[in-house]
Amino acid sequence: LRLFLGQSGRHERGDVMQITISLLGGLQTIYALYDTGQTLRDPVSGKAMLVTEQNAIQWPKEVESILFDTLPVEEKMVRLHTCGTSLRFTLVPYKAIGTDSGLLLAVRSDYLEIEGHRYDNTLIALWAGEIGDGVGYQALWSGTERRKGSVEETQNTVGTSMEKAG
Numbered sequence: 001l002r003l004f005l006g007q008s009g010r011h012e013r014g015d016v017m018q019i020t021i022s023l024l025g026g027l028q029t030i031y032a033l034y035d036t037g038q039t040l041r042d043p044v045s046g047k048a049m050l051v052t053e054q055n056a057i058q059w060p061k062e063v064e065s066i067l068f069d070t071l072p073v074e075e076k077m078v079r080l081h082t083c084g085t086s087l088r089f090t091l092v093p094y095k096a097i098g099t100d101s102g103l104l105l106a107v108r109s110d111y112l113e114i115e116g117h118r119y120d121n122t123l124i125a126l127w128a129g130e131i132g133d134g135v136g137y138q139a140l141w142s143g144t145e146r147r148k149g150s151v152e153e154t155q156n157t158v159g160t161s162m163e164k165a166g
Contacts, residue, residue: 016137019050021057021124022110024086030056032139033132039142040094040104042123048143049092050112054105054126056138060085067126073103080105092125119143 015034020027030052040049054067066079073091080089088108095101104125112119132138 017114017141019139019141020113021050022112023057023107025110026058028057030139031132031137032141033137035140035142037142038140040092040125043092047119047122048141049106049123049125050109050139050141051104051125051127051131052139053131054128057124057126060087063087067105073105076105090123092123094125114141114143117144 016031017034018029019032020029032050032052038051040051041047042049059067062083063080063085066076066083069076071079077089077091080087090106090108091103092106093101094104104127106123106125109122109124110120112122112124131140
């Protein structure tokens with residue numbers, strides 16, 4: 001994923017923040033690395049997008065079965081639009097080293113809350129693989145909010161927060 005999103009390797013391990021995600025009124029907490037090299041933006045508004053491991057979010061069963069299928073992303077999109085969910089999915093184009101272009105599934109949140117600031121209708125791009133290499137974060141954020149927190153502190157609270165969020 002580092003090649004896909006840019007320069008993650010240039011960051012200190014402590015640039016981790018807690019993010020609350022609201023989807024259909026339900027709240028979930030994840031941890032994100034503040035990553036200035038992650039340049040993915042909402043193609044309509046130009047606003048920053050959160051990029052997260054798709055398995056870091058708890059999904060309704062009908063959505064989960066589609067997301068974790070091995071179908072091409074375009075086919076997943078068709079199925080998500082016909083499965084009856086109220087979640088708002090879209091496809092987001094991206095470029096990466098070694099890839100001329102690609103598409104990522106993304107879901108529009110009700111809002112994200114980061115460091116006491118609320119970001120309404122923010123897109124969340126879904127990455128099928130692992131982002132944080134098991135070091136205390138499951139997402140990348142490049143928006144304006146940033147907080148330096150210890151990865152060690154974050155690792156101790158990730159499991160607890162995910163259990164409470166579920």
